[in-house]
Amino acid sequence: MNSLDAMRIYVRVAELASFTQAADSLHLPKANVSGAVKQLETELGTRLLHRTTRSVQMTQDGLLFYERCKDVLSDMNELQSMFQQDDAQLHGRLRIDLPIGIARNILLPKLPEFLQQHPHLEIELSSTDRRVDVIREGFDCVIRIGQLDDSHLIARPLGLLPQVNLASPRYLELMGEPKNLTDLEQHFLIHYASNLSNSIQQKQRGFEYWDKTQIHFLPMHGKLTVNNSDAYQAACLAGFGIIQAPLIGAQHLIQEGKLVEILSSYRAPALAVSLLYADRRHIAKRTQKFMEWAATCLQAYLE
DSSP, X not given: OOXXXXXXXXXXXXXXXXXXXXXXXXXXXXXXXXXXXXXXXXXXXXXXEEEOSSOEEEOHHHHXXXXXXXXXXXXXXXXXXXXXXXXXXXXXXXXXXXXXXHIIIIIHHHHHHHHHHSTTEEEEEEEOSSOOOTTTTTOSEEEEESOOOOTTEEEEEEEEEOEEEEEOHHHHHHHXXXXXXXXXXXXXXXXXXXXGGGHHHHHHHOEEEEOSSOEEEEOOBOSOEESSHHHHHHHHHTTSOBEEEEGGGTHHHHHTTSSEEEOGGGOOOOEEEEEEEEOOSOXXXXXXXXXXXXXXXXXXXXX
């Protein structure tokens, strides 16, 4: 049995956690399925599965091998169908990382349409404020907001994301609405630091604004520092103070009257939005299609 066939069998056993069920689904004798897994374990020199009379579970090495098998098999399916014109035949797994606001407000609501067009794709979507390691963690592509620092990745600029200054009606009723920068001396800023060990540096930066020629920072008092965008918005809704955030994630709250834009003449500069992917000679067609779709979805929200 060749290695690819053995890998396909192993993936099915791992997913079903059963040699018997895997054999039934593949229409193969159970002895062939067991033999394929033993062949792989011999070739790799490690145990892939823990076998008991009641269950089959992947070892740590087995889990790592399972993840790589899925990628290899996906790539082989794509190679075999690379000259087909029907995009619906795209196969494989897409591993994507998106900022929380873009995932929740734009791409996830539209994702069913994308998967309807490409029903054989499987998507693993990470959504976090942490900057993932694209290559080490095996991501096909990521969308990033703000300054880029991954020189080993290919970046495709998508546009600029406007930022707004926001406060809750509850906060403004208590503190009054600031009309100019001098008024901010009597107000509180909710501080954001993705890494709380750097929170002092973030607090020193304070309120950021763009005067059409350069960026300025105005130090402000604040009672609360958070480390993710959901908590940042929730703190503003709760009345802890002012935030400076992308319009994309707050537009519906402004329309509903839950947040109010203030100091519109003193917005922070718009943030660059980019698609990033590994510098490889061949980019899988499924990755290309996703990036094209994501760029189209975001177009209406970017400057």
